Amino acid sequence: MSGTERDEEKGSAADAVKPGAGAVGAQSTTEAALEAGAQNVPAGRTPLEIVDVRRGMFGVTGPGDTSGFGGLVRTIAMPPPSERPYGGWFDEVVDILAELLGEAGIALEDAVEKVVVDRGELTLFLTREHLRTVARFLRDDADLRFELCLGVSGVHFPHDVGRELHAVYALMSLTHGRQLRLEVTAPEADPHVPSLVQVYPGNSWHERETWDLMGIVFDDHPALARTMLPDDWVGHPQRKDYPLGGIPVEYKGATIPPPDTRRSYN
Known part of the structure; x- marks a missing residue:
């Protein structure tokens, strides 16, 4: 097998495993994730309540995702109420x-x-x-x-x-x-x-x-105040929709920009 043929074969194999790729009529990754909450549910059990389908890693979208997890799809679901008997105590x-x-x-x-x-x-x-x-x-x-x-x-x-x-x-x-x-x-x-x-x-x-x-x-908390951030800080950093932010870091002459300003390498 020549080098060109080998490269073409590798390319075909890579395309076959891309998220959402495959035969005509195949599900997209989002559609598959939405069904994940209803799969493998025992008979008589209520399907999971899906509240979100997340893509990528760290909440980054667009060209700023340099994590290599741009194709990751995760289903966020809430468990349904359990039926009696619950078991044990x-x-x-x-x-x-x-x-x-x-x-x-x-x-x-x-x-x-x-x-x-x-x-x-x-x-x-x-x-x-x-x-x-x-x-x-x-x-x-x-x-x-x-x-x-x-x-x-x-x-x-x-x-x-x-x-x-x-x-x-x-x-x-x-x-x-x-x-x-x-x-x-x-x-x-x-x-x-x-x-x-x-x-x-x-x-x-x-x-x-x-x-x-x-x-x-x-x-009714006796002294509700900030513990880590200044008293005049605006916002709450651990919320999912809080801006990612960051500061430039210089290391041995190379400057690493904040995560939300990096370009994509995909």
Whole structure:
């Protein structure tokens, strides 16, 4: 085989594995990604709720993507509500919580949007107005005793309309050796979530950091202020739509521009 023929063969093989390439009528990468949430779902289970399909790496689009991952397609999906029985001690926790809420005159469905069991972990999606009440019940009831909160993390889903900001809490029961997760959402237009410092005082610094970097406002926090950025800083850098930015770096006479100003090498 001559060198020219070998080069042509390599080119044909490369074209065959390009994202979205193939026979006539083949799916595009985006279409395939959109279907990913509905694939491999057991019978009787609700398909995943797809909120976004991301391309490339680090959120860079256009000629600025020099990562080499320009063809990467990732599906961002939310798990559906789980059906009973949840398994293990999960049913017991939900039943006790429902009983405590009922005694307080609150229906379970008004406080808990959905119960998700995924990868062996229990997550309670809560409404904002009942977050503090549920946290107190989980901490104080003798059969629950989730006395330790490991902090709060902020997550930003720009395409999850009306629920763009998520606050996630990891709770641990040292008494019973259990761990679960609480999650609440808030829209970017109203990024307010009740502070849990009154229930878990150790959350003070975590809530400040989440406000600083994600912009979630924790109501009734004793001293909500920035932790890493100057007080007069505009914006919250860990949001997905925050400008990538950067500063030129000079190394041995070569200048490396910020990531969002680099040209594409594809």
